[in-house]
Amino acid sequence: MPKDQGIGASSKRREDVRFLTGRGVYTDDLSLHGQTHAVFVRSTVAHGRIKAIDTAAAAAMPGVLAVFTGEDFKDMGGNPAGWLINSRNGEPMREPKRPVLAHGKVRHVGDAYAAVVAETFQQAKDAAQQLADDSDIEELPAIVDMAAALADSSNRVHDEIPDNQCFDWGWIEDNRAAVDAAIKAAPHVTTLELVNNRLVPNAMEPRASIGEYFPGTGDYKLTTTSQNPHLHRLLIAAFVMGMPENKLTVVAPDVGGGFGSKIYHYGEEAVVLAAAKKLARPVRWTAERSESFLSDAHGRDHVTKIELACEKDGTFIAFRTETMANVGAYLSNFSTATPTFLHGTLMAGPYKVPNVYVNVKTVFTNTAPVDAYRGAGRPEATFSLERVIDKMCRELGLDPFEVRRKNLLTKDMFPYTTPVGLAYDTGDYHATLDKAMAMADVAGFEARRAESAKKGKLRGMGLSTWIEACGIAPSNLVGVLGSRVGLYDAATVRVNATGNISVMTGAHSHGQGHETVFAQIVAEKLGVPEASVEIVHGDTSKIPFGMGSYGSRSLAVCGSAMNRAVDKIIAKGKKIAAHMLEAAEDDITFENGNFSVAGTDKAKSFGEIAFSAYVPHNYPLETLEPGLEETAFYDPANFTYPAGAYICEVEVDPDTGKVDVAAFYCADDFGNVMNPMIVEGQVHGGVGQGIGQALCENTSYDESGQLLSGSYMDYAMPRADDVPFYNVDYSCQTPCTHNPLGVKGCGEAGAIGSPPAVVNAVIDALHRGGHTHVTHIDMPVSPSRVWSAING
């Protein structure tokens, strides 16, 4: 019988009731007394020098309260990069200032260089148009292509950076010579050049911010679409605006999806705060969808050459990659970590491979900033590996399933240190491979292929065996690697006098279902009904501290902090119980919500203990503080390493090039599973995004830096009929060895493992259909690209 509550139950997502009935409260839903409206003026050219902005006409328009330009913010700090990466030659990365509003130059289409605040949105919009008309911006040649950007030092995104390079990173530099030698000596080398396509995040809720200022106290409040309110507070207070953190409250109410794009601090947030102070009125802004396309941090955008050296039987000898990673016009907060420590460190995959070397050059271009997007670096690593492995199998006539089986780490090899610096704690990669193959009925493929052929369709099957590092991250380790922040988390568990519980977590739920899962865990541990546990998140004034939600860290890190706080509650409860029951503390056991004296029937319920903590009439006041509230911080000892095997089957229409995903099978190892239904939902969403990347989503800038795919008329999001019925399994479980819940994280898996499975399936279909000249098609594998490849 499945459980109906607590750990392992598929408890219904409690937050969905408000989301699905329109009762969620998002930033844009708030209406404040005296509020004003900000509209931003954005560059229509990719690269230009701001010669003059005449604000007089705009400022005199009806309803206009204030006009801002980059000049007003030039003395503020820059929005910083969170990781300092050093180049191979030891030099630190080039770190140009990212101003609140563009100043001196505009560097991408959509770069905000001025703002208007007015009584109404329409008035602000009218004045913003006037301001745009009154701006004298000299257009400069745009830098769009990464290779050209590196080669041409006459044209610079940032005048002080001659070759447009942020850094040239080698991982691990000391491995380089050995890897080169191994590749040189290898019996077979497969080389593949590929593009990991740029993606626009497209959260359902666009970014939105409301700034408030309280002149009486000098306090600021920012309500914003954030995945990590404390990180926003830190960035804004300490780096950009220069104010004490205790004068700024950041609230992220209901947030409609982020996928990474709402981790970062953006200039609009500083503008609404500064404007609120100037006007002493609330200032609000909500991005229009076209602003989201142009100014949200995009994802991916790598160009990679990967080499795989192996024995003739497919035994891996070495991997070597050279990547150009686009960071766009400015360094967004995690943009330097994503192509390096979230990418290069994963380049051994789940495999026994002795030699791995990764080189990444990050490049400034006149395009929107690029940063972490669901999976962040790990999808890029997985895609490169899984694609080149498939190509090698084809070159050597080997079976892709067997080649993976031969090279996967075996379960007796853990803990295992990879040649790229990670220590995988546990796993059983053969179990997930076997499971996926059984689910997908690999043996029956030929019959299905024949059926498809009768309809004129080419059927193919693709595999990907993937691994990721999440549960981000051990602070001391990331500190050594260049992180400028710690990546622990915190929680407070407050047991109220009447026994109900408030949990303040540093995680932020923007669709994940934390309010449900976290309550399940606390309820299970304290033996109380789930309904009596309330999860509070998204408000720096209520929550002790937190680094937020991204990198599949919420359960593994924030959940572990919460778990630790609950343990402290139980420990204190035992002390109270020992006093009340007149027994030794060591003799008190806690089970099913009851504190009892071992071996007797003497017991106190959790509720009685809580009540006594707040009404301490019979209480050890000399030795114990009243109250029942505990805070814990948790810093993970290691990353967690979810892994799995994905199998995709596609049907290709050779006449039109259209690819249909016929079936998709996921066998994942997420360690212990807290809520199976939510895990399935996360995998569905992730695979949907992966299929979107593989088949649909094409972010295209033309050579003048205009975004061609700047609306849903041209940017293809996956729709319901683009994705199949998913088959998801998570029964192969090797619990994480270093966090108390034994969990690994499931939020990004689908987006990491699926793109190569899809593309491998397409190439397989084309080969089986006789189009053997096609060795690779870049994503998105759109109908026109497939048709052109077949007929090329």
Added chain:
Amino acid sequence: MHNFEFVKPSSIADAVAALRQEDAQALSGGQTLMPTMKQRLAAPSVLVSLTGIAEMKGIRASGGVVEIGAATTHAEVAAGAGAYPALTALAGNIGDPAVRNRGTIGGSLANNDPAADYPAAALASGATIVTNAREIAADDFFQGLFTTALEEGEIITAVRFPVPERAAYAKFQQPASRFALTGAFVAKTSAGVRVAITGAGEDGVFRWTDAEAALSGNFSAAVLNGLAAPEDGLIGDLHGTPAYRANLVKVMTQRAVAAA
């Protein structure tokens, strides 16, 4: 969006009169015009709604002709033009339910988007576009991208489709917008076969006359095997090269013939 006046007349005459005001524009389902106004790419001072005019709505079939009021929604055509099954199928596949419940045939034809579906049906069927002032043959109506024979202030009141012996529409969707990347409408009548292609042409909907000639002799998909659609004048963009579209012109025409 800029501010505007809104009027909703109940007769064609009142609508035409209202449209004489400066910067007045007709509003039907609003599925094209409203997004354009939201982006401030259009700023009419008066919007004259056509959806309150009873004589511009509804579907009448008689004597081998289906006449559809210009303000009839795509959903109504999909449900009610059973006398012309190829047309109902086309209408039922435009956009999504919200678009079909608001968007109208008159709005679609007046707008003449190069990737819209209805223009292919009108041109292949040899439809007649009825306006407040005259009747225009489909062959004369479509005059290039977003351009038609309509005069300033002239409104479409109805569209008359002669029902062919056999007809079908095959649409290959553009992956993002789901408009036609290329759509082929094939109509066979006693006078011969007409093939209209949408989505592919730089000047909007056009007739593929080579295919018409071949199909008039032998109405089968196979007869087109040896034929190639010319790439000249076809659109090249993010979603496909002219060569790709030329291929789709042929494949979609063959599929339409097979389905007719």
